[in-house]
Amino acid sequence: MSATVPPSKKTETKKAGAALGQALLVPSLAVVTGLLIGAIVIVASGASVTKAYGALFAGSFGNPINFFSALQVLFSSGDSAPLLKAIYPFTESLVTATPYIFAGLSVAVGFRCGLFNIGAEGQFFVGALCSAFVGYSLKGLPMLIHLPLALLGGALGGGIWGMIPGYLKARFGAHEVVNTIMMNWIAFKFSDWLLNGPMKASGFRPVTPNIEASAELPRFFADPLRFNLGFFLALLFAYLVYWFLFKTTLGFEIRSVGANPDAAKYAGMNIIKNFVLVMAISGGLAGLAGSAQVLGVDHWVGQGFSAGYGFDAIALALLGKSHPFGVVLAALLFGFLRSGATNMQSMAGIPIDIISIIQGLIIVFIAAPDIIRWLYRIRSLKTEETVLTRGWGK
Amino acid sequence: MKKFYSILAILVIASMALSACGTPAAAPATEAPAAAKLKVGEVTDMGGIDDKSFNAGAYAGVEKAVADLGVDGKYLESTQQSDYAKNIQQLLTEKTDLIVTVGFLLGVDTAVAAKANPDTKFAIVDYAYPDCGPDGVEGQTCGSASEIPNVLGLTFQTDEAAFLAGYAAAASTTTGKVATFGGINIPTVSIFMKGFEAGVKYYNAQKGTNVEVLGWDTAANDGSFTGNFDSTDDGRSFAESFVQEGADIIMPVAGPVGLGSAAYCQESKSCKIIGVDVDWTVSASEYKDVILTSVLKNVNVAVFDTIKAAQDGSFKGGVYVGTLSNGGLGLAPVAGASDELKGELDTVTKGIIDGSIAVK
Numbered sequence: 001m002s003a004t005v006p007p008s009k010k011t012e013t014k015k016a017g018a019a020l021g022q023a024l025l026v027p028s029l030a031v032v033t034g035l036l037i038g039a040i041v042i043v044a045s046g047a048s049v050t051k052a053y054g055a056l057f058a059g060s061f062g063n064p065i066n067f068f069s070a071l072q073v074l075f076s077s078g079d080s081a082p083l084l085k086a087i088y089p090f091t092e093s094l095v096t097a098t099p100y101i102f103a104g105l106s107v108a109v110g111f112r113c114g115l116f117n118i119g120a121e122g123q124f125f126v127g128a129l130c131s132a133f134v135g136y137s138l139k140g141l142p143m144l145i146h147l148p149l150a151l152l153g154g155a156l157g158g159g160i161w162g163m164i165p166g167y168l169k170a171r172f173g174a175h176e177v178v179n180t181i182m183m184n185w186i187a188f189k190f191s192d193w194l195l196n197g198p199m200k201a202s203g204f205r206p207v208t209p210n211i212e213a214s215a216e217l218p219r220f221f222a223d224p225l226r227f228n229l230g231f232f233l234a235l236l237f238a239y240l241v242y243w244f245l246f247k248t249t250l251g252f253e254i255r256s257v258g259a260n261p262d263a264a265k266y267a268g269m270n271i272i273k274n275f276v277l278v279m280a281i282s283g284g285l286a287g288l289a290g291s292a293q294v295l296g297v298d299h300w301v302g303q304g305f306s307a308g309y310g311f312d313a314i315a316l317a318l319l320g321k322s323h324p325f326g327v328v329l330a331a332l333l334f335g336f337l338r339s340g341a342t343n344m345q346s347m348a349g350i351p352i353d354i355i356s357i358i359q360g361l362i363i364v365f366i367a368a369p370d371i372i373r374w375l376y377r378i379r380s381l382k383t384e385e386t387v388l389t390r391g392w393g394k
Numbered sequence: 395m396k397k398f399y400s401i402l403a404i405l406v407i408a409s410m411a412l413s414a415c416g417t418p419a420a421a422p423a424t425e426a427p428a429a430a431k432l433k434v435g436e437v438t439d440m441g442g443i444d445d446k447s448f449n450a451g452a453y454a455g456v457e458k459a460v461a462d463l464g465v466d467g468k469y470l471e472s473t474q475q476s477d478y479a480k481n482i483q484q485l486l487t488e489k490t491d492l493i494v495t496v497g498f499l500l501g502v503d504t505a506v507a508a509k510a511n512p513d514t515k516f517a518i519v520d521y522a523y524p525d526c527g528p529d530g531v532e533g534q535t536c537g538s539a540s541e542i543p544n545v546l547g548l549t550f551q552t553d554e555a556a557f558l559a560g561y562a563a564a565a566s567t568t569t570g571k572v573a574t575f576g577g578i579n580i581p582t583v584s585i586f587m588k589g590f591e592a593g594v595k596y597y598n599a600q601k602g603t604n605v606e607v608l609g610w611d612t613a614a615n616d617g618s619f620t621g622n623f624d625s626t627d628d629g630r631s632f633a634e635s636f637v638q639e640g641a642d643i644i645m646p647v648a649g650p651v652g653l654g655s656a657a658y659c660q661e662s663k664s665c666k667i668i669g670v671d672v673d674w675t676v677s678a679s680e681y682k683d684v685i686l687t688s689v690l691k692n693v694n695v696a697v698f699d700t701i702k703a704a705q706d707g708s709f710k711g712g713v714y715v716g717t718l719s720n721g722g723l724g725l726a727p728v729a730g731a732s733d734e735l736k737g738e739l740d741t742v743t744k745g746i747i748d749g750s751i752a753v754k
Contacts, residue, residue, distance in 0.1 A: 092480060205499070226476075300502070305474070307473040307474030346485070
């Protein structure tokens with residue numbers, strides 16, 4: 001007879017809590033399992049796990065002892081140099097996480113509409129090149145105008161690059177997976193040409209000129225700390241995407257199309273418009289990832305500008321369950337892993353590729369959560385599964 | 395399932411235990427000893443440490459120095475542009491005495507770091523300062539030699555060795571056509587192709603032959619370029635089209651791209667490859683049977699000499715130029731070369747060294 005009894009508020013919150021717990025549990029266990037198996041690989045390669053992971057931790061968060069002694073120095077003598085040194089690893093991790101946040105959001109927005117944007121890498125490149133172009137070609141503008149323009153350039157460039165496959169899908173039914181991959185190649189080859197031709201700086205190197213200081217995302221500390229406004233911009237965009245998806249009518253439409261396009265169509269929603277719009281937004285966010293990297297960190301673009309941010313972004317969206325806040329957490333994780341890897345490589349002599357292995361393992365466990373559930377004998381809660389992408393030709 | 399836990403537990407414990415007694419044999423990092431050993435660190439570009447090219451060559455020099463001079467050596471790999479500054483910073487934090495950066499893409503970050511850390515020695519492979527263009531900002535986007543006296547640029551007069559390769563190619567071709575292509579038309583690449591063409595022309599002048607060079611024209615300062623340094627597919631298709639045009643010897647100057655060409659030659663049995671930077675019969679031994687010779691750019695020698703100078707205190711900034719005479723360059727043994735050809739190559743080498751043969 002329980003069906004007739006309305007569930008009390010208490011059980012409701014309990015249920016929600018359990019669902020949230022479950023949502024966090026599997027990814028956390030996936031990370032732990034990934035690190036454990038990574039440990040085995042490290043041992044197999046003949047290095048020390050404690051040393052490696054110790055260096056990884058110190059490289060991504062910094063050494064807490066250094067931090068506190070540096071604080072003492074600051075208070076006693078007012079010398080901030082040791083403190084800056086102590087927070088360098090932590091800020092570098094946030095710097096590394098910044099493009100991950102943008103790129104992860106990009107793919108997550110696509111997933112929410114049932115679209116699989118594999119083209120984030122190409123959109124990243126186009127965004128970076130557009131931002132660099134606005135950054136170095138316009139001179140003498142005040143920062144308040146130049147910086148937003150450069151960011152806008154990146155967002156527009158990436159947005160257009162994403163919109164094209166969106167339009168092709170909406171108009172001709174061409175699958176976005178194929179088209180975004182093709183657009184990646186066009187972007188790579190196009191950037192090769194641009195860097196060797198129209199966008200080449202003076203001198204022989206195939207790189208763009210440096211952007212003007214007025215287009216740089218301001219840094220908070222002196223060199224070599226590269227921590228800049230981009231990180232907070234990324235957080236802001238994560239909130240904006242959340243607000244857009246979950247608090248606006250358009251966001252509701254997008255999610256409805258993602259959940260069930262037929263039903264959405266029946267309810268009078270314009271599928272075509274939503275496909276194009278979502279791919280443009282997705283591309284724009286990936287473009288901003290490139291903008292943040294060039295305006296905040298590198299200040300110029302050369303060949304091999306990205307180390308696969310756009311592809312890692314797919315993993316981030318999966319890891320974050322396509323939720324903006326989940327993506328931020330996942331991006332922070334990747335940022336800390338990637339950034340700490342430098343120190344691990346140097347101190348423990350572990351090839352930097354081990355981080356890719358750990359990331360790959362985490363992704364496998366996230367993509368196939370049943371492995372984790374089986375490993376740790378977690379009972380599956382009947383929660384609604386997010387539809388990631390639709391089959392061919394739908 | 396219980397069983398699985400036990401296995402997992404054993405694995406974890408085993409990994410901890412092994413790690414305690416594991417010997418980090420292959421690990422490039424070594425413990426900092428109490429004695430003040432010279433600390434050397436290499437920062438690679440995106441090609442990675444096993445690029446069979448200058449990153450690997452530079453590290454070979456570091457390893458030799460570790461073995462012969464007893465210095466501390468390690469490398470840090472860069473996987474993207476933003477890693478350059480970060481890796482240099484990592485080495486600076488560890489108080490590295492000599493930082494070797496590899497490739498022109500690290501030019502800016504090396505200049506910036508060198509200016510900010512005048513007490514640290516730097517060497518950069520395939521690059522030299524001053525490089526400040528009209529819109530360059532000293533210490534931020536470029537370096538001038540006077541501002542960064544702590545940097546040694548390691549450059550190579552590669553056309554000297556490529557000249558020998560061109561001579562050997564012209565002597566070995568059966569179709570009367572040889573070819574070359576590059577990654578990107580930048581001086582460090584095109585200098586190979588220029589030397590190659592000059593070597594072929596010299597052979598023609600000496601022997602009265604008419605061997606043709608495809609893929610490069612010094613007069614036009616242009617030729618065939620893949621536009622990248624990583625696509626083995628491009629290497630394959632470039633080789634294929636050169637063979638269709640009648641060439642039977644190809645010199646790819648594009649890093650790993652050339653491996654695609656070598657693979658094509660091996661499958662089609664229609665061409666031979668001239669390797670660049672390192673001896674490909676060693677570094678790419680799977681293609682040994684199609685490799686005619688290799689243009690050796692002995693980055694390892696240059697890096698080793700630099701480390702040696704840093705150790706004995708004679709290190710000086712500026713520009714090092716590797717040539718045939720100082721051992722910075724060389725030509726690997728030519729496969730199937732007759733004694734006559736070997737003798738001629740020796741004569742040409744001597745001619746280049748004493749200046750009686752102009753490479754230009």
